[in-house]
Amino acid sequence: METLSNLALGFEAALSPAALLFCFLGVTIGTFVGVLPGVGALAAISMLLPLTYYLEPMVGLIMLAGIFYGAQYGGSTAAILLNIPGTATAAITCLDGNPLAKQGRAGVALLITSTASFIGGCLAVVLMMFFTPLLASLALNFSSVEYFAAMLLGLVAASTLSVGSPVKGLAMVLVGLALAIPGTDVNSGLMRFTFGRFELADGFDLVPIAMGMFGISEIMSTLVNRDGAAVRARDITLRSMLPTREEWRRIGMPILRGTGIGSIIGALPGSGPSIATFISYAVEKRLSSAPQRFGQGAVEGIAAPEASNNASVQAAFIPTLSLGIPGDSVMAILLGALMIHGIIPGPGFVAEQPTMFWGLVASFWIGNVLLLILNVPLVGLWVRILTIPYRMLYPSMLFLICVGVYSVRSSVFDVYTALAFGVLGFFMNVLRYPTAPVLLGFILGPLIEEHLKRSLLVSRGDFAVFIDRPISAVLMGATAALILVSFWPYLASAARRMRRIGQTP
């Protein structure tokens, strides 16, 4: 009952004109960048981050979140029509979505992905509604020891569970933590790593780092790797979008399974929507009575992954808002946006900021309904947007990045910072050093240092405190297991080499 009255409170906040307007703006921008290949949700969110300085924290958060889940809807449009994933998470949707389009059934595919996205998103919001307060109440008696352990697990999971080399991921988390150090030390008041530059007295700002690494570098990478495929707009009528009765029947269970898989994976730290789509596609293919249809335009093959990525995007808010530990870089930026307004998300967040939490939950439902409207009857509009040439988009984006970075602190130094991180991010992309862990490390850096200090102060310098307390022990154990698993191949090959050296005299 309490949940319902809270939800009523949330809807009241989310239906205020400002909240409604920015929810609409967020999901529209999200669909826009989702549809356009070469512009991701992360870039859009970093670019709009400065705008949240002018907004109420809840309204800003509603908008940024709207971009994130809106992009999941839009991403499938480009995947189906062009066989180019508009967002990384839509890559799987290409497999069966594009064959459907080639059979002249693009409309059906678009309707199915939108429906699956809607159901997956809405069900995951229900889970979020119940699990966030639950997890938060469990975490209320966390001390610095548990916080340190939980943040460490979050960082290690985010860097080792993603695709690519776990060693590179871990190194990049450490670089992120290091980037958080410049500035005034809270305990001693000493200026660290500022090298006499007054601009660094408050440390690096989140906006130039995020815009550089995800905005400027993304444009550079797109320009370097482009193949310049031309796009032709196609007209899609509502009538051509209706699936057959048989198809409706076939997508029911896949959507539910996709939602389940997505919700679990989304709530775990470090594993984002991409992994969720891969797993749910694989599961559907395994369970299918006719797996040979997959890749030829199987409706299950687009319904399950789309439900899954939307569910995982919504579920990612559970650890972020209940523990204050972001699971991926988008959540890290949202967390950063809250911190800008002086709100530290943690176990107290739901209780202390009920309007904001429940307003956000309510806005997710409103946003998902808006997205269904935007993506089904108005799909023709987005198809036409696919024809906007990139050569007009990227100079505009570069301009928005420059003005946006400058506007936050009226600082030219921040513009240079964004440029430096843009070039750095480009070379990191090229060499497959992941950029997301840098941002996570940067945002959690000050908190993790503070909690480590406090834990060891209270325990009088005894590291055993991290294994004496049960919750912390479990978290530390999981961290150790992750590190061991990710280094296992190297250890094993080193051991094999040693043995071989031992055998040959």
Added chain:
Amino acid sequence: MRIPPLRTLNLPEITAAAVVLLFGLFMVGVGLTYPFGSIQRMGPGFFPVVLGVALCGLGAVLLVQALAASRATIPFAPRPILFMALPVLLFALLAPRIGLVPTTLLLVMVSARAERPAHLRSAVITAVAMAILGDQLFIRALGVSLPAFWW
């Protein structure tokens, strides 16, 4: 371990690993100039030094891996990088001095050259549209502290 001849080395990977290692050393070097404290009462230098040591360790692992990796070409073209970096530099240098509107025109025109062939017409349209947006939205509506023109 025998190091293979230079031309078969994966130089970009080796450079990247070396940068990680050097960055670790830098953290340790600068971190040691601040009070280190003890484990119970950490000084401001403690955390940077610990991070630096861990970075050196991971950098060393990456370096060993990179030395063992075979040569590979990386997707790289200097043109987009140059013509994306230059406009940002111009913005930082010029926007507070000559104003947002002329800087915007310059920024868009220069960045449009990152791609070939250059389309003059669409670049001009984009430049004018962005200049108007900058003046109306950022200066008028949001109150960004930049002059529109130099006068």
